[in-house]
Amino acid sequence: MNTFAEFTHVLAQSDYPGVMHAGTLYHYLVTSALLFVIGLIGFVTRRNLIIMFLCTELMFQAAGIALIAFSRFHLNHTGETFVIFVLTIAAAEAALALALVVLLFRRKESLDASLWQDLKG
Amino acid sequence: MSRSGFDVLRPGEHAIFHRSHPLLSSTDPSRSTRILRPLFFPFLSVIAEPQALPELVQPILLYIGCALGALGVTLALPRRGTSPQVVGGLIVGAAVGAIFLAMGLANVDRLPNINFYVFSFIAVGAALRVVSHPRPVYSALYFILTILASSGLYVILAAEFMAFALIIVYAGAILITYLFVIMLATESPTEEQEEALQEYDRYSREPLAATIVGFVLLATLTTIMANGSSQLVQAPGIKGYEIASQKVNLGSGEMDDTHRISPFVAATIRADRPMSLRVRAARGSEVIDLDPNTLETGMPIKLEPGENSIAVPFVGMSDEQAARLDVWFTPASAGDLELLAQLPGRLKSGMSEARSADNPKIPLMREDEWVRSIDLSSRTVTLTNHTDTIRVVPLPADLEVNNVEGVAFTLLNEHPGAIEIAGVILLMAMLGAVVLARKKVEMDDAAKFAAQQRSLVVVDAGPVAPSGGITSASSGGKS
Numbered sequence: 001m002n003t004f005a006e007f008t009h010v011l012a013q014s015d016y017p018g019v020m021h022a023g024t025l026y027h028y029l030v031t032s033a034l035l036f037v038i039g040l041i042g043f044v045t046r047r048n049l050i051i052m053f054l055c056t057e058l059m060f061q062a063a064g065i066a067l068i069a070f071s072r073f074h075l076n077h078t079g080e081t082f083v084i085f086v087l088t089i090a091a092a093e094a095a096l097a098l099a100l101v102v103l104l105f106r107r108k109e110s111l112d113a114s115l116w117q118d119l120k121g
Numbered sequence: 122m123s124r125s126g127f128d129v130l131r132p133g134e135h136a137i138f139h140r141s142h143p144l145l146s147s148t149d150p151s152r153s154t155r156i157l158r159p160l161f162f163p164f165l166s167v168i169a170e171p172q173a174l175p176e177l178v179q180p181i182l183l184y185i186g187c188a189l190g191a192l193g194v195t196l197a198l199p200r201r202g203t204s205p206q207v208v209g210g211l212i213v214g215a216a217v218g219a220i221f222l223a224m225g226l227a228n229v230d231r232l233p234n235i236n237f238y239v240f241s242f243i244a245v246g247a248a249l250r251v252v253s254h255p256r257p258v259y260s261a262l263y264f265i266l267t268i269l270a271s272s273g274l275y276v277i278l279a280a281e282f283m284a285f286a287l288i289i290v291y292a293g294a295i296l297i298t299y300l301f302v303i304m305l306a307t308e309s310p311t312e313e314q315e316e317a318l319q320e321y322d323r324y325s326r327e328p329l330a331a332t333i334v335g336f337v338l339l340a341t342l343t344t345i346m347a348n349g350s351s352q353l354v355q356a357p358g359i360k361g362y363e364i365a366s367q368k369v370n371l372g373s374g375e376m377d378d379t380h381r382i383s384p385f386v387a388a389t390i391r392a393d394r395p396m397s398l399r400v401r402a403a404r405g406s407e408v409i410d411l412d413p414n415t416l417e418t419g420m421p422i423k424l425e426p427g428e429n430s431i432a433v434p435f436v437g438m439s440d441e442q443a444a445r446l447d448v449w450f451t452p453a454s455a456g457d458l459e460l461l462a463q464l465p466g467r468l469k470s471g472m473s474e475a476r477s478a479d480n481p482k483i484p485l486m487r488e489d490e491w492v493r494s495i496d497l498s499s500r501t502v503t504l505t506n507h508t509d510t511i512r513v514v515p516l517p518a519d520l521e522v523n524n525v526e527g528v529a530f531t532l533l534n535e536h537p538g539a540i541e542i543a544g545v546i547l548l549m550a551m552l553g554a555v556v557l558a559r560k561k562v563e564m565d566d567a568a569k570f571a572a573q574q575r576s577l578v579v580v581d582a583g584p585v586a587p588s589g590g591i592t593s594a595s596s597g598g599k600s
Contacts, residue, residue: 022350023228026177028274029346030220031241035248035267037339038194042252044331045198047321050257050303054264057295058248064287065271072278073353077531080280080524084532087290088543092550094295098302099557105306106562109572112321 020073028069036062049101049111053094060090175227177347182223184340190216191336197253198328206253210246217245234277244270255322257303261296268292282525472502475517485514 039058046052064083071079101111108115174180193216197209221241225232247266254260268291275284307319472492475485486492490504490512500516532540564572 021228021231022353023177023224023231024233025353026228026347026350027221027224027233027237027241028278029350030178030224030343031237031244031274033339033342033346034190034217034220034245035271037335037342038245038248038252040338041194041198041331041335044335045325045328046252047324047326048257048319050299050306051252051260051322054251054257054260054299057264057291058251058267061267061271061291064283065274068275068278068280068283071280077527078535080283080528081532081536083280083283084286084528085539085543087286088547091290091295092546094298095550095554096557098298099554101302102306103557103560103562106564107568108565109568110321111306111319114321114326 025069025073029066032062032066047113049104049113052113053097057090060086174344174347176351178227179223182219183343186216186219186223187336187340189219191332194249195328195332197249198325199253199255199323200328201324210249213249214246217242236273236277240270240273255318258300261299261303265292265296280524282528471517471520478515
């Protein structure tokens with residue numbers, strides 16, 4: 001228990017209840033924006049339905065990092081609790097979306113999203 | 122008289138009726154435009170306030186990094202012909218390095234923890250591999266790597282509970298579901314043909330246009346974020362916890378002929394950042410409603426930095442009535458300040474059971490004492506009693522509020538409705554998944570035909586008669 005506490009203390013920002021500067025916060029926001037943009041590019045370019053949903057999970061992840069960073073910046077746990085709800089929505093979305101993907105696969109024997117182009121109005 | 126965070130006006134001292142009082146505070150139009158302008162006209166505000174961006178990041182390096190990143194991601198995405206994925210990955214690495222360098226140069230004296238760079242590079246690199254790897258199983262495995270790296274970022278940000286929850290829920294549960302579906306929804310390779318990549322996995326759709334749009338979005342986002350973050354008010358850091366709400370003496374203001382109106386209760390409170398306070402009044406154990414025209418019980422009062430006095434009017438109450446009131450101020454949204462103010466039970470019982478470190482037979486807290494505040498930096502507890510005698514004792518190690526406790530209390534205390542909604546959503550998702558899974562689906566005519574063609578080709582190559590081939594093809598199409 002003690003070694004674990006020491007480990008997290010070394011790993012964590014050592015001055016936890018202390019101030020986090022806006023410049024440090026900005027680092028985390030940029031990382032989160034990078035992840036989000038990569039997820040977005042993946043969602044647009046990939047044609048495999050499963051990968052497309054994986055890319056939405058990537059975007060959820062980016063939002064989570066931004067929420068936790070703001071939570072640390074404001075020394076407030078609300079951002080962290082929000083990530084719990086992000087996880088919940090991600091789990092629900094994964095269950096429904098993957099069930100849909102399996103349905104679509106059974107119909108066309110293929111995961112290609114462009115096979116469903118006749119859906120467009 | 123100055124006692125940890127609160128100064129109390131003695132009777133006879135005059136309080137200033139301050140403009141931060143909700144009755145007097147007016148909506149400041151310039152403030153709303155100041156907030157809205159960067160939202161609606163990002164580029165205008167960048168031009169108008171050119172110093173906002175260089176405060177946090179070197180703009181030229183940042184935009185060079187964005188352009189490089191766009192080039193690298195375009196090269197890394199799978200495409201027709203030879204796709205130079207390794208070169209693309211290296212260019213993206215250089216781009217991320219340039220962006221971090223741009224941020225580091227602007228904040229040399231407040232760089233983040235060194236582990237931040239490690240975890241960020243791993244997260245971004247693995248994310249790039251998620252979108253660029255042609256095999257879906259590897260994409261899912263690289264996504265797990267992204268999850269692990271971002272949970273490392275969570276630990277750096279002192280969110281230990283969410284870090285572990287992320288690994289358990291995402292890497293443990295959601296990604297396993299993904300892997301299952303990837304296995305379910307790919308055709309198993311036959312013995313003759315080795316496992317071939319599907320056409321839709323080998324070529325991506327419009328990689329150049331998507332990447333350019335994506336990185337223009339990134340450049341705009343980082344620019345606007347720099348403007349926004351430089352305007353954020355920094356939290357001062359939790360120095361301690363105020364346990365007991367502060368009782369405030371009643372000011373003896375002007376009295377009119379009828380002796381009915383006690384003008385206000387006043388206290389001066391030091392504020393080093395904007396905070397809101399709740400005012401509660403109680404007579405004995407009964408909490409009373411104050412006049413709704415002036416002040417409702419529990420109504421927050423805004424306090425701006427540097428403004429250090431506050432006044433609470435009681436209209437329609439005699440001095441005697443007012444004198445019997447216990448009025449106190451509680452910080453309404455000061456993060457953990459409020460959190461601990463709502464956990465007195467645990468601390469009270471914990472402190473009353475705590476024993477002195479020197480002699481385990483002596484209780485830490487005397488019978489007539491209660492906890493006033495906790496100082497986190499020196500790990501001490503300030504105790505007080507009815508005669509305002511103050512005694513400082515060391516904080517027992519098991520009474521510290523950790524991250525799990527903080528998250529749990531915020532969750533249950535501030536978002537109970539959201540928990541219910543999340544439960545309903547999960548239930549609906551479960552029902553929906555069951556309904557979808559039980560639905561019978563007929564294969565498309567085109568897909569059926571294609572499957573028949575495929576099995577016919579296989580059969581023709583073999584020594585089996587054509588008639589047997591057709592029956593096996595139709596049965597294979599149904600399965």
